[in-house]
Amino acid sequence: MSDGQQTHVIGWGIGLPTQILTNEKLESIVDTSSHWIQSRTGIVERRIASTDESTYSLGLTAAKQALHEAGMLASDVEMIVVATSTGEYGFPAVANQIQHGIEADHAAAFDINTACTGFVSAISVADSLIRSGQHNNVLVVGSETMSRIVDWTDRSTCVLFGDGAGALLLQGSRKQGGILSSVQWSDGSGAPYLYVENINHDVDRRNFIKMDGREVFKFAVRAMTEATIKSATLAGISIPEIDLVIPHQANIRIIEAAARALDMPLDRFVTNVDKYGNTSAASVPIALYEAIIDGRIQSGMKLILVAFGAGLSAGGVAIEWA
Numbered sequence: 001m002s003d004g005q006q007t008h009v010i011g012w013g014i015g016l017p018t019q020i021l022t023n024e025k026l027e028s029i030v031d032t033s034s035h036w037i038q039s040r041t042g043i044v045e046r047r048i049a050s051t052d053e054s055t056y057s058l059g060l061t062a063a064k065q066a067l068h069e070a071g072m073l074a075s076d077v078e079m080i081v082v083a084t085s086t087g088e089y090g091f092p093a094v095a096n097q098i099q100h101g102i103e104a105d106h107a108a109a110f111d112i113n114t115a116c117t118g119f120v121s122a123i124s125v126a127d128s129l130i131r132s133g134q135h136n137n138v139l140v141v142g143s144e145t146m147s148r149i150v151d152w153t154d155r156s157t158c159v160l161f162g163d164g165a166g167a168l169l170l171q172g173s174r175k176q177g178g179i180l181s182s183v184q185w186s187d188g189s190g191a192p193y194l195y196v197e198n199i200n201h202d203v204d205r206r207n208f209i210k211m212d213g214r215e216v217f218k219f220a221v222r223a224m225t226e227a228t229i230k231s232a233t234l235a236g237i238s239i240p241e242i243d244l245v246i247p248h249q250a251n252i253r254i255i256e257a258a259a260r261a262l263d264m265p266l267d268r269f270v271t272n273v274d275k276y277g278n279t280s281a282a283s284v285p286i287a288l289y290e291a292i293i294d295g296r297i298q299s300g301m302k303l304i305l306v307a308f309g310a311g312l313s314a315g316g317v318a319i320e321w322a
């Protein structure tokens with residue numbers, strides 16, 4: 001154990017497909033209306049990967065930008081953790097593909113799959129690796145092409161998801177602040193509410209997302225509220241002291257309900273679900289990236305990253321931005 005080592009965010013990046021799919025366009029694909037989608041979810045449009053884009057290529061773009069932002073050479077990265085459930089291959093992991101793509105010749109790499117909770121899980125694991133002294137420079141990526149696993153004939157799910165990637169470069173140092181706490185939990189009894197069968201053909205649509213939206217919604221509000229309270233409490237932060245929550249972007253109504261339950265104003269939650277829909281493990285790092293770029297995150301601020309997803313799973317991370 002290296003004494004006093006804290007994990008700090010030193011670089012950030014995103015990778016987004018250029019193709020935009022609007023609610024209006026979806027009206028010509030399934031029996032839906034732009035009004036229903038926006039009023040029930042807050043989503044206006046989402047990005048969809050083209051045939052020459054992939055979970056790997058979007059993650060690679062995000063990773064390269066995070067390295068550039070940090071001014072770090074790929075050869076200095078020691079570990080790459082990718083959160084995804086939509087890699088192109090059963091194996092190798094997307095993390096291995098990115099390791100080769102950025103030429104991080106000294107890095108080990110692996111994927112984590114806790115669905116939409118993935119980025120929070122990956123941060124938590126990376127933080128443990130850094131604080132234990134095992135690695136100092138860890139690249140964490142969340143990348144997804146949800147469009148490849150949604151059933152485009154099922155209006156109850158296909159309108160919700162989008163594609164994208166986000167990355168953070170984490171580094172250990174003795175500087176104060178950084179990642180203060182992380183919590184994760186799982187409720188495997190909720191597996192039937194959200195799943196994809198791992199079958200390598202789509203003859204009977206088994207490898208498409210199946211979801212009981214109402215059950216997931218109820219879990220989501222509870223999980224977001226609990227994960228925020230638990231990670232903040234563990235970090236010694238009271239709810240009113242939280243400057244900004246960066247939540248998983250699944251549905252604006254879930255975020256609004258969690259804000260009410262926490263008695264926090266909605267303007268302390270970063271939201272961009274209107275532009276990207278639910279990008280699963282990529283949603284938290286994309287939202288964090290945009291908050292940084294927009295100047296909403298300043299040194300000394302106390303942030304909570306919070307997510308929930310299939311599993312069912314949930315988690316939260318408290319960060320003091322340094």
Ligand code: UT7
Nearest residue numbers: 031032033036040116155156159213214216217250251309
């Ligand atoms: O990252 C985790 C992933 N998933 C989630 O976070 C999803 C959590 N759940 C939700 O966000 C919401 O439950 C949904 C957005 C999925 C659905 O919203 P809802 O308010 O719970 O609607 P509902 O499922 O209760 O359906 C209400 C009605 C139904 O019609 P009837 O039975 O009342 O006649 C649906 O058939 O809305 C209908 N409906 C639609 N109508 C137009 C469902 N999807 C659509 C659609 N367009 N796309």
